Amino acid sequence: MGAARSRAAAILAAGLMLASPSLAQTVGSSGLPVPRFVSLKSDSVNVRQGPSRDQAVIWRYVRAGMPVEITQEFENWRRIRDFEGGEGWVFHSLLSGTRTAIVAPWAADKTMIDLHSDPDETSRVTARVEPKVQAPVEKCDGTWCRLDGKGFSGWIAQASLWGVYPDEKF
Numbered sequence: 745m746g747a748a749r750s751r752a753a754a755i756l757a758a759g760l761m762l763a764s765p766s767l768a769q770t771v772g773s774s775g776l777p778v779p780r781f782v783s784l785k786s787d788s789v790n791v792r793q794g795p796s797r798d799q800a801v802i803w804r805y806v807r808a809g810m811p812v813e814i815t816q817e818f819e820n821w822r823r824i825r826d827f828e829g830g831e832g833w834v835f836h837s838l839l840s841g842t843r844t845a846i847v848a849p850w851a852a853d854k855t856m857i858d859l860h861s862d863p864d865e866t867s868r869v870t871a872r873v874e875p876k877v878q879a880p881v882e883k884c885d886g887t888w889c890r891l892d893g894k895g896f897s898g899w900i901a902q903a904s905l906w907g908v909y910p911d912e913k914f
Contacts, residue, residue: 772817774836781907782822784810785840791832795821802832809878811844811907827906843881843914845889845907847900851875859898863888871896881905886913 772778787808792799795818805826816823820836827849847857856872858865863885873879879893888899889908902908 772814773819774817778817779813779815781811781813781843781909782824782839783842783844783907784808784812785838789834789838791824791830791834793832795819795823795833797835799833803830807878809842809844809880811846811878812839814839843907844878845881845891845905847873847877847879847891848875848904849906857900857904859891859896859900860888861898863890863899865901867899870898873900881908884908884912884914886911 769777769779784805785808787806789805790801791803791805793802810826812824812826814822815825815831818833821833822836822839823831823833824839825831827846854874856874858869859871859873861868861870873891873893873896877893879891879896882890882892884890884902887902889902889905890899891897902912903910
């Protein structure tokens with residue numbers, strides 16, 4: 745009974761690691777943590793069914809700078825997931841370590857979201873952006889992130905972004 749309990753505890757722990765990015769972080773073949781967010785380097789990125797040029801192209805991204813999450817690594821290939829949940833494999837050189845995010849891609853309406861002069865909701869509003877706007881992320885303090893897009897910049901609540909983890913600091 746002790747061995748069965750130990751096995752059950754190990755299975756539960758493995759399941760928790762898969763469910764929580766902060767617990768599940770491992771080091772990939774690149775020497776970098778997995779999972780992690782990166783962005784697309786090019787306006788044309790083929791997503792393949794598996795980690796090889798012999799694998800079928802299942803779709804193509806046409807938006808440089810879009811944030812994606814690396815969920816797995818195999819040699820020079822990275823399995824990625826986008827904000828809509830689409831997954832596939834891309835060659836590592838098509839990805840950039842530049843951090844970007846998409847503002848509230850889950851929002852059903854076009855309610856504008858405020859950017860602030862400081863990481864504080866009582867600070868002056870510097871800009872208002874629509875959901876699904878993509879922008880470079882300069883830094884995050886675990887609660888707020890600094891965006892610097894074309895024609896706007898300011899601090900936004902970290903929970904309003906896809907492309908950064910909750911509580912992540914950089």
